[in-house]
Amino acid sequence: MRSDIVVVGAGGHAKVCIELLRSMGESIACCVGGSDSPDLCLDVPVLRGDEHLVSLRAKGHFRLFVAIGSNRLRERLGTICVGHGYQLVNAISPHAIISPSAKLGRGVAVMAGVVINAESVIEDLAIINTGATVDHDCRVGQAVHIAPQCALAGNVTIGNLSFLGVGCKVIPEIQIGEHVTVGAGGVVICHIGSGATVVGVPTRVLNS
Missing domain, CATH: 3.40.50.20 (Rossmann fold)
Structure with a gap:
């Protein structure tokens, strides 16, 4: 082998x-x-x-x-x-900070400058890109992409196959569904249903 x-x-x-x-x-x-x-x-x-x-x-x-x-x-x-x-x-930068209580799946990419805090879960094939932060008790679903410089506050859930563009911010306790796209720089303050595309500060739905 x-x-x-x-x-x-x-x-x-x-x-x-x-x-x-x-x-x-x-x-x-x-x-x-x-x-x-x-x-x-x-x-x-x-x-x-x-x-x-x-x-x-x-x-x-x-x-x-x-x-x-x-x-x-x-x-x-x-x-x-x-x-x-x-x-x-997994491909994990030595310059990332990952809590010992966080759980990572398989095929996960964690880039330089990332912080993943206590008891967060990153599922298979997810990307946590350069400088992104994932606070405590978050759940990032399968094949999600969290783009550079995003920030997830505590207890945020991101559904499978969703994409958060560069510099997005998500306040605590928010649930984002599957196949969601959040445009670059979006600030998410409300739950987002599956299949939606949202943009802006705060985000608004373009389609669902």
Whole structure:
């Protein structure tokens, strides 16, 4: 079995995640990208086409990280890779502060400057991006993306596949549903139902 990590994705997000993994002392085997991917992602060779996931698994690779920014695609590829027998690993910056009572799922990215406080839960394939803060008792659902410099106050719940744009703020006790998009700089002071897109200070619904 091979201990080096296969990275799915070959774009800018993958570059950041490769550096996170290396900062943890991990070795990267290769990236698996699309037909239009470059030959290299940083200095890592890129194999074009998802069919390489099967052949790499047959060669003994079993550790994998999905470095895709799109929530839906990241979740879909994560499910496919687990079905092929891969184990999803986490990419966590040594410059993040994570409470010992917080719980992280699999395939999670935690970037530099992040703070995750007591008894928060970060579910599988979530991204907590650069400088974001997640206060106590929050629950961040599967394949959620919390963009750079967001701030979640205590007891906030974010449903699966939701996206909070750069610099969003969420006051305590707020529940945000699944498949929600909060525009950059939004300030959330009311619960948001699933499927909504909201923007502004405070946020207002554009569609639902």
